[in-house]
Amino acid sequence: TPCCSAMGVRLVLVAFAAGVVPSFTATVGSLARSVSEDSITLGVVPIYTAPRPNYQRPLGGLPLLASAEHHVVIQASPEVGTYNHAPQIRRDRGHFHVLWKNSPYNEDQDGQRILFASSTDGRVWSPPYEVFPSMPAFRFGCTTASAGVPPVCFDKIHHNGLPFVSLNGRLYAVSNLRRHDGPAAVYPVPPSDLNTTLLRRVLAPAVLTPGGCGGNTPTSACPANNTRWVPPAFGPLLWATDEVPTGYSNISSAFGIRALDAELTAEEVADRAVFRDPMHQRNITPKACRNGECGPTIGEQTVYSINGTALDVILYRGAGGAVPSGWPGDQGCANTSTCVLLSSWRNTSESGSGWSALAHTNIPDLGSNLNAGSLADGRVFLVWNGVPRPHVNDSAVCGGRVTVRRNPLTLAMSSDGGHTFDRAFALYNSTVTKRYCGSAKPFGPSYPQGWAVESEGSALDGLWVAYSDNKEDIGVTFIPIASL
Numbered sequence: 204t205p206c207c208s209a210m211g212v213r214l215v216l217v218a219f220a221a222g223v224v225p226s227f228t229a230t231v232g233s234l235a236r237s238v239s240e241d242s243i244t245l246g247v248v249p250i251y252t253a254p255r256p257n258y259q260r261p262l263g264g265l266p267l268l269a270s271a272e273h274h275v276v277i278q279a280s281p282e283v284g285t286y287n288h289a290p291q292i293r294r295d296r297g298h299f300h301v302l303w304k305n306s307p308y309n310e311d312q313d314g315q316r317i318l319f320a321s322s323t324d325g326r327v328w329s330p331p332y333e334v335f336p337s338m339p340a341f342r343f344g345c346t347t348a349s350a351g352v353p354p355v356c357f358d359k360i361h362h363n364g365l366p367f368v369s370l371n372g373r374l375y376a377v378s379n380l381r382r383h384d385g386p387a388a389v390y391p392v393p394p395s396d397l398n399t400t401l402l403r404r405v406l407a408p409a410v411l412t413p414g415g416c417g418g419n420t421p422t423s424a425c426p427a428n429n430t431r432w433v434p435p436a437f438g439p440l441l442w443a444t445d446e447v448p449t450g451y452s453n454i455s456s457a458f459g460i461r462a463l464d465a466e467l468t469a470e471e472v473a474d475r476a477v478f479r480d481p482m483h484q485r486n487i488t489p490k491a492c493r494n495g496e497c498g499p500t501i502g503e504q505t506v507y508s509i510n511g512t513a514l515d516v517i518l519y520r521g522a523g524g525a526v527p528s529g530w531p532g533d534q535g536c537a538n539t540s541t542c543v544l545l546s547s548w549r550n551t552s553e554s555g556s557g558w559s560a561l562a563h564t565n566i567p568d569l570g571s572n573l574n575a576g577s578l579a580d581g582r583v584f585l586v587w588n589g590v591p592r593p594h595v596n597d598s599a600v601c602g603g604r605v606t607v608r609r610n611p612l613t614l615a616m617s618s619d620g621g622h623t624f625d626r627a628f629a630l631y632n633s634t635v636t637k638r639y640c641g642s643a644k645p646f647g648p649s650y651p652q653g654w655a656v657e658s659e660g661s662a663l664d665g666l667w668v669a670y671s672d673n674k675e676d677i678g679v680t681f682i683p684i685a686s687l
Contacts (some may be wrong), residue, residue: 226329252623262632270683272365273678274489274680285639286641287303287318292652299322302376303317308640309643310358311643329409338362340356340359342457364378378403402475404474406436409432411432440458440460442455482494491506504519506518510533510577510583518575519546521543539567570605571609572650573586584666587613600638611630611648633648667679
């Protein structure tokens, strides 16, 4: 039952028996009791009170946020790569930065790399630059056969971009160099000899500079008002751990990736130490949990803090409303009423406090990546694909392959610090036609990541959201603070 805590934030009393996933009806806005009365804990399950979306109506029946601006970072092409997806966005010292994964045509194919672009105003973006280069499986070689054990050769290696981090005030891009069938997680799990996370400092942004045409064109032949992009500057590639991951020695040598403290500058040693300490994670990126690691990952998740409290909340992408036993996949919802986000919470002020058992929210969800965060005034935003709908056939490009339609991208706002999401909008409804076939490429905008800007003027203050469109193009949308 909704109540008022001593801190003035509406919460839901929820009790969880160990290992039990509460049912939808027992946990959303209600008091649930476990076997033992002593196990009742003060926690929160987010509530959605905005209009329920209906995929059969235009924009899912949600109002369009007409004040939003939409800008293109990159358009897919065979020259750059027809697969572009999963962007991360950050503003740092007067510049926006976006990184994303890129490959010739398929998702997470062998040799997938990470590209990077900069912008001063979020509207005009630099060309893409390679921040984590392609490291295909053939560059790794094979393990040495021993005691009757045959050599093992990797069949697929790809980069997976992670949120930017600020380490001792220095900005770093982050990627996980993933094996096709092996451990791959952010430090400190798995053990250091298996950790494959890479760091690379962003020394300078790409900058639009007057004069010159670049290349071999003499300056005298350039238009008087011509401008050119000066490429960004990056530091060396660093392993997140101080030892080279097992099986990665060849690639480490070939690309000069540094691991030992003796190979790093004093600043890099200090920065990596901060990155490796989970107690610092929230200080280096708002997309991490406070005072320790986030709960167990089940597919994809996002975290935010209940304003004015010590509670952190994680929202999880489910599998049609169920807890996935593995990767939930690209969802479509045969029964759209069951497709909702899952949640878990933790009191970060209690040392050793664990995450609650998973509970169903009533927040509608198509089943894609999501991002939540706080504005300066304590309000919480959620950007995600919030219009559940059945699968469709991708007959136009991929020969009738079953896929999902992720239109529109949606935004929900909570004015009480993240307990109740009472306003929802269609943020971006793509009309861009999918142009290239490739694996795991649904229609529409998805995998949004937000960054809130404040105290930089009306042209910048608000919420900036990066996303991919058809997993081909990368875009950003700006919502002025007055419209939130």
